[in-house]
Amino acid sequence: MASFPAFAPRLLTRSAFTALLVLGYAAAHAQIMPQPAPPMGPAPTNVSYYVDGKKISPLEMAAIKSDDILSMDVIKDKAEQRSLGEAQAEGVVLITTKAHASLPAVQAFNKRFPVQPGIPAQNEAAAAAQAYLKQHYPAAKLESILSVKGKTDRYNATFTNEGQRLQLLFDGKGNPVEQ
Incomplete structure (x- = not known):
């Protein structure tokens, strides 16, 4: 018959408890892996851009830094697009910059097309x-x-x-x- 030291049951209990803690910690901190996103559809080619109430070109739009933008909205409603004279556009992007948000002309333009924050x-x-x-x-x-x-x-x-x-x-x- 084999004999075990007196501390063996305590050692086994402590080891089992430690294993449970490690497994619980690992499960609680398991990183959720991102899933593949569906492919993007083709980008519209006929889009109009308005920054602070003024129409700009796509090239000018590309020069705007994202940190300078206060709000951005996409107008797809044809009636609203017509009110801007953009009836043929696939979409109209309205951008308000942080630097010009308080100007009266920008505020007046934004009242015509309110963005819900x-x-x-x-x-x-x-x-x-x-x-x-x-x-x-x-x-x-x-x-x-x-x-x-x-x-x-x-x-x-x-x-x-x-x-x-x-x-x-x-x-x-x-x-x-x-x-």
């Missing part, structure tokens, strides 16, 4: 999702963070990382969740 909870969730992506995918280029239709606390982030177009689903606090 995100509610604070949406803005906070989007900021938290951006922070998560920056931490876990520093080379990623963010395309969009959009609320999921029918779910008030779910946001889908689409981004490009290492040549792949990916998406992650986030909860209202900016934590990734399973799709």
Whole structure:
């Protein structure tokens, strides 16, 4: 008959408890992997751009830095497009810059086409999702963070990382969740 030292049962109990802690920690901190995003459709070729109420060219649009933008909206409604004289456009992009948002002419233009700002909870969730992506995918280029239709606390982030177009689903606090 084999004999065990008196401390053996305690050692086995401690080892089993440690293994459970390690497994629990690993499960709690498992990173949710992004899923492939659906391919983008063809970009419209006949788009008009308005920055601070003035029509600009696509080349001028490309020169605007994203950090300078206060708000951006896409007008697809044909009646609204006609009111801008853009009946043939596939879409009209309205941009207000931070530098000119308080100018009377810009405010008057924006009253004609009111943009609904995100509610604070949406803005906070989007900021938290951006922070998560920056931490876990520093080379990623963010395309969009959009609320999921029918779910008030779910946001889908689409981004490009290492040549792949990916998406992650986030909860209202900016934590990734399973799709």
